[in-house]
Amino acid sequence: MRIGELAGTAGVSVRALRYYEEQGLLTSERTGSGQRTYPPVAVDRVQLIQQLYAAGLTSRTILELLPCVDKGVSTPESRARLAAERERIDQQITGLLATRDRLDAVIAVADDPTHPSCTRI
Amino acid sequence: MRIGELAGTAGVSVRALRYYEEQGLLTSERTGSGQRTYPPVAVDRVQLIQQLYAAGLTSRTILELLPCVDKGVSTPESRARLAAERERIDQQITGLLATRDRLDAVIAVADDPTHPSCTRI
DNA sequence: CTAAAACCTGACGTTGACGTCAGAGGCAAG
DNA sequence: CTTGCCTCTGACGTCAACGTCAGGTTTTAG
Numbered sequence: 001m002r003i004g005e006l007a008g009t010a011g012v013s014v015r016a017l018r019y020y021e022e023q024g025l026l027t028s029e030r031t032g033s034g035q036r037t038y039p040p041v042a043v044d045r046v047q048l049i050q051q052l053y054a055a056g057l058t059s060r061t062i063l064e065l066l067p068c069v070d071k072g073v074s075t076p077e078s079r080a081r082l083a084a085e086r087e088r089i090d091q092q093i094t095g096l097l098a099t100r101d102r103l104d105a106v107i108a109v110a111d112d113p114t115h116p117s118c119t120r121i
Numbered sequence: 122m123r124i125g126e127l128a129g130t131a132g133v134s135v136r137a138l139r140y141y142e143e144q145g146l147l148t149s150e151r152t153g154s155g156q157r158t159y160p161p162v163a164v165d166r167v168q169l170i171q172q173l174y175a176a177g178l179t180s181r182t183i184l185e186l187l188p189c190v191d192k193g194v195s196t197p198e199s200r201a202r203l204a205a206e207r208e209r210i211d212q213q214i215t216g217l218l219a220t221r222d223r224l225d226a227v228i229a230v231a232d233d234p235t236h237p238s239c240t241r242i
Numbered sequence: 243c244t245a246a247a248a249c250c251t252g253a254c255g256t257t258g259a260c261g262t263c264a265g266a267g268g269c270a271a272g
Numbered sequence: 273c274t275t276g277c278c279t280c281t282g283a284c285g286t287c288a289a290c291g292t293c294a295g296g297t298t299t300t301a302g
Contacts, residue, residue: 002299004248014249019290033298035249054213055220058288065227074231082231086224092175093217096210099176103207106186110195110203125278135279140260154268156279179258 003028003036010046017046023059025049025066055089124149124157131167138167144180146170146187176210 007014020026021036026045028036048069052062064081067073074082128135141147142157147166149157169190173183185202188194195203 002249013290015290015292018250023289031298033249034251035298051216051220051223053289054216068231069227072227072230079228079231082224082228086221086228089217089221089224093214093221095172095175096214096217099172100207100210100214102172103203103210106190107200107203107207109193110189110200123278134260136260136262139280144259152268154279155281156268174259 001038001040001042003038006038006042006046010043010050012046012050020046020049024063025059055085056092057085061085122159122161122163124159127159127163127167131164131171133167133171141167141170145184146180176206177213178206182206 001009003014003017007017010017017026017036021028026042026049028038028042031037049062052065057065061081064078065085068078068082122130124135124138128138131138138147138157142149147163147170149159149163152158170183173186178186182202185199186206189199189203
């Protein structure tokens with residue numbers, strides 16, 4: 001498949017795909033005229049990249065960890081990095097749970113004008 | 122307290138505090154010479170702001186929602202915004218849980234050389 | 243064959259939450 | 273008094289993940 005189809009299927013922009021390649025996260029074959037060609041499995045790869053971005057990892061970190069994900073290849077450094085990122089995500093989840101609870105409390109008050117805590121201050 | 126002490130106590134930079142004030146998220150009294158002064162409760166306010174930033178809210182959104190948190194004041198718009206942000210955070214948590222599980226699987230392979238899917242060097 | 247649509251490289255623009263620097267004034271200690 | 277840290281305003285710098293535009297080539301539909 002070509003870049004436009006991959007972009008549409010994976011739900012990202014064409015620009016993003018070229019950026020991923022520039023960062024070394026995604027590879028492509030080229031046709032004789034220079035156009036990029038991808039195998040169907042590239043869709044999964046792109047979605048993995050998106051998932052890692054969404055978790056707050058940077059391009060460089062993803063680049064470091066992709067060999068582990070791809071082939072189970074690991075060095076002491078990459079294992080440490082994996083553990084560190086896992087820990088970071090865990091703390092992020094914990095923080096978000098707390099924030100969600102806090103928002104829930106605010107919503108409860110906002111939706112119920114008769115709520116007792118409306119008389120604070 | 123002055124800005125340096127607040128920054129130290131709340132764990133943020135002096136620059137950040139001035140930025141929060143610039144965005145309307147934080148208020149301060151001024152001494153005759155123009156220096157900012159904060160009440161002790163400002164520490165909590167700053168930490169709340171940090172928590173909302175960490176949850177991915179923008180300054181503008183936080184500005185919109187602070188009246189709800191502060192005084193339970195709410196409009197139909199702010200209630201919708203609260204619900205939308207809560208939903209966004211919820212989806213973010215869901216995504217992070219999936220990512221964490223995925224990382225855990227990768228870590229399990231990386232940490233166990235005898236794992237079948239592991240063909241390391 | 244031709245025109246639209248998709249693709250290419252290269253390069254500058256965007257956004258948000260600050261960092262950092264410059265230049266000037268304020269404040270407690272010795 | 274003056275030394276040294278804190279604070280002020282204003283303004284430019286940063287960084288990451290793209291967006292967007294220019295100018296040109298390639299592929300596809302009719």
